[in-house]
Amino acid sequence: MKPLYQRDTALIHYQGKQGNEHGALVAPIYQTSTFTFENLEQGSKRFAGEDEGYIYTRLGNPTVRELERQMASLEGSEDAAATATGMGAVSASLLANLKAGEHVIASSAVYGCTFSLLNEQLPRYGIDVTFVDMSDFKEIKQAVKANTKVIFLESPVNPHLQVFDLEKIINIAREHHIISIVDNTFLTPLLQRPLELGADIVIHSATKYLNGHGDVVAGIVCASQEQIDNIKGTIIKDFGASMAPFDAWLISRGLKTLSVRMERHCQSALTIAQWLSEHPAIAKVYYPGLNEECGKALLGNQMSAGGGLVAIELHADFEQTQAFVNKLKLFTIAVSLGDAESLIQHPASMTHATYSLEARHKAGIADNLIRLSIGLEAAQDLINDLDHGLNGLNNQSVAGLDLYQQA
Ligand SMILES: Cc1ncc(COP(=O)(O)O)c(C=O)c1O
Structure with missing residues (x-):
């Protein structure tokens, strides 16, 4: 999606921003767990995807949707999926793209819980992970196997802020038809946009700068429509790490500044x-x-x-x-x-x-x-x-x- 405005403006007037029926300057919070149907036929159609509209907040909510539009506009992605935490975004992006018998190449330095997810949890589900120094392109290439599906990294790295050449790493991934996932938490889309460099998926711990006020834990995945539909329709729906409406509202508020x-x-x-x-x-x-x-x-x-x-x-x-x-x-x-x-x-x-x-x-x-x-x-x-x-x-x-x- 080509941005309509400069990013400072897009923080406030983002593409796809919805109005509301009373013209309130600040959008209301749809603090509801479920949505009502006019009749059974409409409910059934909504479940079948034949009728536009909301069903249940784990599957989608207007306040959460507003934040997703805002983030897609900022990262320049086709769409976005909001998650309950940053780890919810890390795990949803990985799990939606992997199955038993497949392989991940990950940076040896990543956030501690991302490391334990890759090092302890994924192997429990039959997914193999090789940790590499992402500044060593030879080491990355040598780690590629026939079953490698994903490359995962952060730049700058948590905790010591090492910076990697994203374009070079993403190109290695592309040459081998590997999905690249970049954790962009530390720089935000204002300072770095990995999707423009060819990355497939960008994730954030929205707990950090996006919200900016230390009062929410949340995450977001930005990617193509196909990726987001898959992530929402499988991992978020069935594993359940979806974002709460009030958290989405607070992050949308934080994003303005x-x-x-x-x-x-x-x-x-x-x-x-x-x-x-x-x-x-x-x-x-x-x-x-x-x-x-x-x-x-x-x-x-x-x-x-x-x-x-x-x-x-x-x-x-x-x-x-x-x-x-x-x-x-x-x-x-x-x-x-x-x-x-x-x-x-x-x-x-x-x-x-x-x-x-x-x-x-x-x-x-x-x-x-x-x-x-x-x-x-x-x-x-x-x-x-x-x-x-x-x-x-x-x-x-x-x-x-x-x-x-x-x-
Ligand atoms: C770079 C990075 N990614 C992901 C996470 C996980 O985010 P959360 O704590 O919101 O689950 C963190 C948390 O510190 C982080 O620093």
């Missing part, structure tokens, strides 16, 4: 990443586009800005890393991201505790790695808070330390 929020998140995150790069207590800073190692070459084409997350490795062992985090006042210790509040978390013991030590090593998630979600507070106040936390550290080199101990 996405562009102003992202602008602030990005500006502050870049300022903080640059400041951290100069600090003697910091061993490494990860911020998409910050330097060559952080995917600078892809800035301006694949992604228009680096987003609101910064990851750091401290010159510190696990105990000193804990002391730093505990000293902060403005950064709240919590998982999740993309909210007004700045959040801080320790991937090795929190979001990525689902990884074995070996898998964590392969994915590069060390004990001294910290992920910061830069909120909407003044950047200087956040820098002052970090400075205070870092001051207590003795800045000793981590060379020679085993940074993969914390289970």
